[in-house]
Amino acid sequence: MPKRNTGRRHSVSADQIQKYLQEWFDLDNKAKYNKRFKRYLNYRDILTILFDRFPDLKTAYELKEKYIFFNRNTSLEEAEKGLAGLILEFGDSGIEEYHEFYNLLINWNKEIINSFTIINSRRINNSFIESRNNQIERLIYNAYGYTNSKRAKNRIMYCLNKKDSYTM
Structure with missing residues (x-):
């Protein structure tokens, strides 16, 4: 039976969430024995093995990280040029799964750039x-x-x- 939404909220601070995510996504965690590879591996080792085996996955991961970096660190003045570069990279990647995202970046270009406007020390969003x-x-x-x-x-x-x- 699915759990019913009771409308209760747990008070969790942004610092607690950040700490949890850092622990969860720590690529240099303690290595654990992997039966498949018959050796000790941490998350970074597994990621390296996956990227060596699947180069498209590495390209997709790097593009995702570039977009996240762009979204977090770009100013309004740099947004148009940065977004144009990202659109070209996503289009040239040849990754079929990113085709829809590529079209989204083109269709919502103006709105994405406007989202970098800062009002009261915060970016505009919905x-x-x-x-x-x-x-x-x-x-x-x-x-x-x-x-x-x-x-x-x-x-x-x-x-x-x-x-x-x-x-x-």
Whole structure:
């Protein structure tokens, strides 16, 4: 039986998440014995073996890392030039799985560049709206569907706007 969404949130800080991810994705972890290769390997050794065996996988991994670096470290002034370079690299890679992503970069070029605009020390994104949409979906899911649309609208408005008062 699938676990039902109770709407509870666990308070986890960004530092805790970062620490967990560093531990989880530490490529230089302690080597463990691998029965298949009959030797001790850590994650970096396994990655090297995979890249030697599958060069396309290495190319895909490097392109992914370049895009992540671009997204985290590029300024608005450098975004257009950097994105154009990435589009060329993804297009020239010849990796079929990246073809859809390549088209996405071309079609959303202007929006991606505009996302590097900084307001109040933060980049522009739609996370607030996505969060609100998720809250509304959870309200409707937990209510098993409303039959009275006016009541549903009032309930959603009440839950989203904690400072407002509610009357029937």
